[in-house]
Amino acid sequence: MNEISCGVCMDLMPLVNDGIAGEESVQAVEEHIKTCEGCRSHYEEKTVPPTDPGKAFGEVKRRLKGFLGMIMVFGILFGLGLTEGSGIFFNIILMPVMGAIGYFIFGWNALWEVSVLIFSMRIVINALPLIQGSEKLNFGSVLEWSAIYVAFALAGAVIAGLVHFAFRKEEN
Numbered sequence: 667m668n669e670i671s672c673g674v675c676m677d678l679m680p681l682v683n684d685g686i687a688g689e690e691s692v693q694a695v696e697e698h699i700k701t702c703e704g705c706r707s708h709y710e711e712k713t714v715p716p717t718d719p720g721k722a723f724g725e726v727k728r729r730l731k732g733f734l735g736m737i738m739v740f741g742i743l744f745g746l747g748l749t750e751g752s753g754i755f756f757n758i759i760l761m762p763v764m765g766a767i768g769y770f771i772f773g774w775n776a777l778w779e780v781s782v783l784i785f786s787m788r789i790v791i792n793a794l795p796l797i798q799g800s801e802k803l804n805f806g807s808v809l810e811w812s813a814i815y816v817a818f819a820l821a822g823a824v825i826a827g828l829v830h831f832a833f834r835k836e837e838n
């Protein structure tokens with residue numbers, strides 16, 4: 667039997683206490699508390715709180731949202747980078763998808779969160795050459811394309827919201 671660490675022991679204890687741990691886990695915990703004073707006192711007093719599935723699910727959801735947030739930021743950056751080339755039409759698909767991801771992360775707040783994100787990133791991207799002193803910032807073009815992208819992204823967010831709403835209605 668492999669030795670387990672105190673951390674692993676603490677994680678397993680609630681499962682053992684609740685009687686849902688597998689045989690190997692039970693054995694591992696029992697082996698560990700034979701030699702570990704600290705974990706034994708926790709085990710005997712049952713001071714380790716039982717696992718909360720809701721909390722675990724919340725953590726997974728939080729991480730998923732963080733991951734999707736990264737995809738969204740990079741997706742929008744990528745889309746904005748396509749503006750000067752022929753790949754610009756790819757944004758007809760890309761921006762609504764990013765908007766839909768935004769809805770999943772922020773809910774209806776995505777409508778303004780995503781708008782602000784697109785506008786500010788577009789301004790930053792266009793301001794970069796300005797800092798190097800090579801070009802003039804064309805505010806007209808910044809606002810024009812941003813507005814179109816935001817419109818596409820918002821359409822995606824609204825569609826995602828409506829689909830979500832429809833499914834929720836069906837559940838009730």
Ligand SMILES: [Zn+2]
Nearest residue numbers: 672675702705
């Ligand atoms: Zn221990």
